[in-house]
Amino acid sequence: MLDDTLKSQLKAYLEYVTRPVEIIATLDESAGARDMLALLQEVEALSDKVSLRTDGESERKPSFEITNPGTHTGLIFAGNPMGHEFSSLVLALLQVGGHPSKEAESLQQQIKNLQGNYHFETYYSITCHNCPDVIQALNLMTILNPNITHTAIDGALFQDEIEAKQIMGVPAVFLNGESFGQGRMELAEIVAKLDSNAASDVVDELNAKAPFDVLIVGGGPAGAAAGVYAARKGIRTGIVAERFGGQVLDTLEIENYISVLTTDGPRFARDLESHVRSYDVDIMNLQKVSALVPAKTEGGLIEVHTESGAVLKSRTVILSTGAHWRSMNVPGEQEYRTKGVTYCPHCDGPLFKGKDVAVIGGGNSGVEAAIDLAGVVKSVTLLEFSDKMRADEVLQHKLNSLPNVKVILNAQTTEVTGAEGKVNGLNYQDRTTNTAHHLALEGIFVQIGLLPNTSFLQGTVELTEPMHEIAIDRYGKTSVPGVFAAGDCTNVPYKQIIIAAGEGAKAALSAFDYLIRTSAPQ
CATH class of the missing domain: 3.50.50.60 (FAD/NAD(P)-binding domain)
Structure with missing residues (x-):
């Protein structure tokens, strides 16, 4: 599972572990479980302070808990934390092993003081670059407060849960079985949502600044x-x-x-x-x-x-x-945002494995998104408003070489359609013939450029038109x-x-x- 470079790096990190770490795996006969066991055995071999058990009783198989002998932290990975999540695995091993966090002491104390029981579940994909910050924040909270547990769940490995909860964007965080948040969240932001007094304290602190x-x-x-x-x-x-x-x-x-x-x-x-x-x-x-x-x-x-x-x-x-990111501003877009309408192909692409999707936009971002998605999904339809693509020639050449990609020019998206709470297609108008068309889809990736964050300056500072x-x-x-x-x-x-x-x-x-x-x- 780990190449020689990763093994060398992980071995060096594990030298910072100061107390015994125990990994408790819950396995089955699946290919994912075999890969997980191979990964954990490699981790165990890199440090005499890390031990591995395979008699876990977690509700999800395969999964593993990182804890200390004789205790349960409730810090669980249901999936192989590779790709962008490898750093989450490393940090969890270090922090459970006694290496201190770099987060502010005041914030750590605030976490320790949280009252109540909190069971977090985060659905992630290993290609998501926003997921690690959320997972690492919740893992740290689990380590600091015994009333907090966290399970990080690989959506590609537990597709049945993804379908049942209609998750079409990651990271997706649930607290005690209810939706808590989606997208990138920092530790302080998560804590503020749990601690009702935090917001007023911050305002007082800011107002007092010289x-x-x-x-x-x-x-x-x-x-x-x-x-x-x-x-x-x-x-x-x-x-x-x-x-x-x-x-x-x-x-x-x-x-x-x-x-x-x-x-x-x-x-x-x-x-x-x-x-x-x-x-x-x-x-x-x-x-x-x-x-x-x-x-x-x-x-x-x-x-x-x-x-x-x-x-x-x-x-x-x-x-x-x-x-x-600029929105399409068409009916259904906001209604089905995170329910099939998404703006990050790298984060959410794996959730649409084997499905038909569309990319809106023929610039570099749109074409790069279509190329990336083509290796994961069943088919990609790229819709470009203009009569020609705007992406670099090298990207267009790559796009045109892919067998499961179709490009439609002069296409103006007019509506996102859906049923039962998720996207089932989009309507567009051919700008050449003025004819209306419908595409049956399960995902829409919007890549149509940017708008400046200046709305709060209207009437104060001179802004350009339009x-x-x-x-x-x-x-x-x-x-x-x-x-x-x-x-x-x-x-x-x-x-x-x-x-x-x-x-x-x-x-x-x-x-x-x-x-x-x-x-x-x-």
């Missing part, structure tokens, strides 16, 4: 670069973000960031955050900004309001709010004194990570120049 010299809204590449460049000037710098990393977290492969040959989005986001945290930057995560209030006088304090009710103040603000991007000059200045902007939320052309990072650095330098030329408020 004014910043530079406050950056958004934690993607532009925001991270702005944070580093501002902090290096020795000025008081803060970043308020809905999720640090931004849209990068939803990106699978990155191969065009100069000096980095290849990486993936979540790893790149972690590197961004690590770099920012190496400086004196106040990062306020999981906070969505709802309003910007300009200063009343030149050089005065600008207010940034959050949806949670907090108000932050700063002499300058850099808006780097990024963008989000895209509503923030209008900036060559220094990153907006129409509001002291407010700058950078990245995909602006009218700068070519939405690329490397361009966003450069724009973020430029905005920080411009903000610093503004500060040294403007008197501080008295």
Whole structure:
């Protein structure tokens, strides 16, 4: 199961284990169980502190619990945690084995203090790059609090459960048998949903903060670069973000960031955050900004309001709010979101194994999605609004070589159809003949570009028409004194990570120049 490189890496990690770890496997005669046993035997052989039993009595077969001898943590993997989930297996072994978590002590104590019994189940796929963060967060909670248990379930291995619960998007989290959440969630976000007092405590903490010299809204590449460049000037710098990393977290492969040959989005986001945290930057995560209030006088304090009710103040603000996937805006799309309509082929593709699906969009993202899905699903129909594809020629050539892919040009999707709570097809209009058509499908992957996250700025900062991007000059200045902007939320052309990072650095330098030329408020 593990190649020599992975074995070597895992063996080195297991040297950090300080107390005995016991793996209790519950197996059957399936091929999945044989693969699981082979994996666990390899893990056991790499450390004298890890032992394996095969007399488990878990409700799911095959599965295994990672615990300590004589106890039950309730930390269970129902499936082989390979692919993106291998890191979850490694962390579980380390943390059960006594290696401390890097999460803030205050957050860990908050988890330990949670009252009540919580049994979490997370359905994942090994190709999902959003799943590990959720699984690792819930595993840590299981280790810290004996009243919390967690089972991570490979949807491809337990298809009957996927069908019964009509799960068409991962990660899908259930708490005590009821739906708890879907999609990427951070540890603090999960804890906040369980601890009713957490939100008000955070608001009080944010309101008590002293004014910043530079406050950056958004934690993607532009925001991270702005944070580093501002902090290096020795000025008081803060970043308020809905999720640090931004849209990068939803990106699978990155191969065009100069000096980095290849990486993936979540790893790149972690590197961004690590770099920012190496400086004196106040990062306020999981906070969505709802309003910007300009200063009343030149050089005065600008207010940034959050949806949670907090108000932050700063002499300058850099808006780097990024963008989000564009919706089709047709009947049925929102109704069947996560019930067949999805926006992440890498995460959710395995859930549609052997099924007929459609990809909406003929750009690079759409064609790459169709190529990836073709190896998993029964058939892919790609619908492009225009009369020609917009993807790179090399991608189109690859797409056209696949036998189970069909391309329809001049197709305008008009409705998502469904029955019994899930997608069963879509309607589209041929723009050449104006004739209506129906495709019978079980999944629709939307890949039609991005829209800037600027709705909260309407009437405050000048936005372009019709895209509503923030209008900036060559220094990153907006129409509001002291407010700058950078990245995909602006009218700068070519939405690329490397361009966003450069724009973020430029905005920080411009903000610093503004500060040294403007008197501080008295």
